Amino acid sequence: MAKRVLFVGAGPGGLMTANRLAKMLPQEIRSGELEIVVLSDTPRHFYQPGLLYVALDLALPDGFERPQNRLKVPGVELVVDPAVRIMANERAVVCKSGRRVEYDYLVIATGSVPDLDAIPGFREGAHSFYTLPEALKLRKAIQSFDSGRLLMIIGVPHKCPVAPLEFMFMLDDALRKSGKRNQVELMYTYPIARLHSLEPVSNWAEKEFAERNIIGETFFNPESIDPVKRLVYTLEGEEVPYDLLVAIPPHTGAKIVKDSGLGDNEGWLPTDRSSLKVIGQDRIYALGDATNLPISKAGSTAHYQSGVVAANLAHELRGEPASVPYDGKVFCFIEAGLEEATHITFDYNHPPQPSDPSGMTHWFKLAFNEMYWLSLRGLI
Ligand SMILES: Cc1cc2nc3c(=O)[nH]c(=O)nc-3n(C[C@H](O)[C@H](O)[C@H](O)COP(=O)(O)OP(=O)(O)OC[C@H]3O[C@@H](n4cnc5c(N)ncnc54)[C@H](O)[C@@H]3O)c2cc1C
Known part of the structure; x- marks a missing residue:
């Protein structure tokens, strides 16, 4: 019987990790040994950093939105049906439609919610x-x-x-x-x-x-x-x-995290800072905004974490130990005006140091706003 890796949430954290995993294990997917399923509560994907430019009348919203199903790579099944309950003891997730999806490994990437x-x-x-x-x-x-x-x-x-x-x-x-x-x-x-x-x-x-x-x-x-x-x-x-x-x-964590009794009082998932497994849950990973890690809730955090979670899932599916650690890496562009930006990069052990703002960094940020769609597919 095929093993199933189930993702809840199709933001950058969920989708990027699912896509990366599918690219790491094409043979297993082709032979029917592995299924990768992503549960999403929306058929559309919005690039949230674009909201800054929308609010300041520098861009229209349409350019920051794509249909979710055009962002997944072959081998990833996308199901638009919000998850309503995670039953860790039964290794199953129940969806709004009543559908019950069982899993061998679960990745929770349900993000955060402005309150x-x-x-x-x-x-x-x-x-x-x-x-x-x-x-x-x-x-x-x-x-x-x-x-x-x-x-x-x-x-x-x-x-x-x-x-x-x-x-x-x-x-x-x-x-x-x-x-x-x-x-x-x-x-x-x-x-x-x-x-x-x-x-x-x-x-x-x-x-x-x-x-x-x-x-x-x-x-x-x-x-x-x-x-x-x-x-x-x-x-x-x-x-x-x-x-x-x-x-x-x-912000708080997602409702499903609170409803399933997996999170803390604010709905953040207690997460191991290195393995990115939910503490006490050997088959559940968490990444992106959903974790309780004391680092920036940012798309770049989800980006770096997705490489770690995908690699560890690939190891575990092959019967090997999950040995790739997350070092806390985050990278952020910071617009310093309309024509200049700086950037910071940091991890658990190295604090950030903003560079001098430059026009070049601003253009890199604008370029990344376009390249985001490639990064979701695991291409950069
Ligand atoms: C104005 C603004 C500017 C930003 N600028 C930057 C920036 O410059 N750089 C940067 O790195 N980050 C930036 N961010 C932050 C970045 O967008 C988030 O940190 C990132 O999207 C987090 O990814 P995620 O996948 O963890 O969560 P999300 O992107 O929030 O995705 C989670 C998904 O899960 C879905 N979901 C929740 N519950 C369920 C459920 N029960 N069933 C199914 N699906 C569910 C949600 O609807 C959502 O689609 C910005 C955010 C904002 C708002």
């Missing part, structure tokens, strides 16, 4: 760019924003930890180009003692903020928003007025 209800007043008072409807709404608000204070508030954890900084730098540049910068106060806040969780990034941002006249406030934990008075109340006891509020919602 728009975590801060009272958020839905009525704040704009965000972490979902497509929110990004489109923000784009409209920015178009008619000519003067006053734009306040950025940030809930943690959230995916792409550098996106709020990118937004501020790009908006600063756009306002300068349109001659509106003098009428607009840009104020960025962060919940801890510095401007970013990664200290070298915070130090870099502090310098850039000073040069661009962007206000940076630390120890700023939003407690509630009054959309009528246009005030943000913080846990620290402050009352801060705004004219346009851009908020990064705190």
Whole structure:
């Protein structure tokens, strides 16, 4: 009987790993010894980093979207039927349609969910760019924003930890180009003692903020928003007025992780930092945003982890030990304006050091936005 590797979630984490595994074991798939099945809750795949460009009116959403079934390689079966329960004891997953899929190995790549209800007043008072409807709404608000204070508030954890900084730098540049910068106060806040969780990034941002006249406030934990008075109340006891509020919602793990009793209180999967197996589950791997690992929730994290999970699955399916470790590698481009970007690379043992922003790095980021579709297929 064929062995089955089942994936839940067809974001970059799930799809890239499934595609890589299929390319590693073509013979086993052809001979009917191996099935690779991906369960998705959507027939479309959206490239989320594109939302930043949509919100700032630099790109249209259509270019960032593809049908899921055009992104898989031969040997991968894609089933659009959301998983509703993982029954680890029975090695089975139940889907919304009632379908029950058994597995030999399971990979959970269900991502993270922006919680728009975590801060009272958020839905009525704040704009965000972490979902497509929110990004489109923000784009409209920015178009008619000519003067006053734009306040950025940030809930943690959230995916792409550098996106709020990118937004501020790009908006600063756009306002300068349109001659509106003098009428607009840009104020960025962060919940801890510095401007970013990664200290070298915070130090870099502090310098850039000073040069661009962007206000940076630390120890700023939003407690509630009054959309009528246009005030943000913080846990620290402050009352801060705004004219346009851009908020990064705190994220939680996916519902299925909570419903299946596999995650912690916020729905993150307890994951071994090296093997990427769910702790206590010998046949379940987790990767991407879904894990509880103390590293950036980023597509690049999922990218590097996918190579490790695919290689270890290939080993295990061949009866060999899963011996490839994940070293915590993450790589992020950071837009430093409309024409320059920097980048950081780091792992469990090496902190990041932002490079000097350059036009070349900006163009690399734009190029990667196109090459993403190749990386999903495991080509780069
Ligand atoms: C504005 C923005 C900018 C970003 N910029 C960058 C960047 O520049 N660089 C970078 O590296 N990262 C960036 N990211 C982060 C990146 O997009 C995510 O970290 C990445 O998509 C995580 O991949 P994932 O596969 O773990 O999760 P996801 O991409 O969220 O995919 C998970 C999938 O699983 C599905 N799913 C959930 N539950 C179920 C279920 N029960 N059954 C079936 N399917 C399910 C979800 O709907 C989703 O399709 C950005 C994100 C945003 C929002």
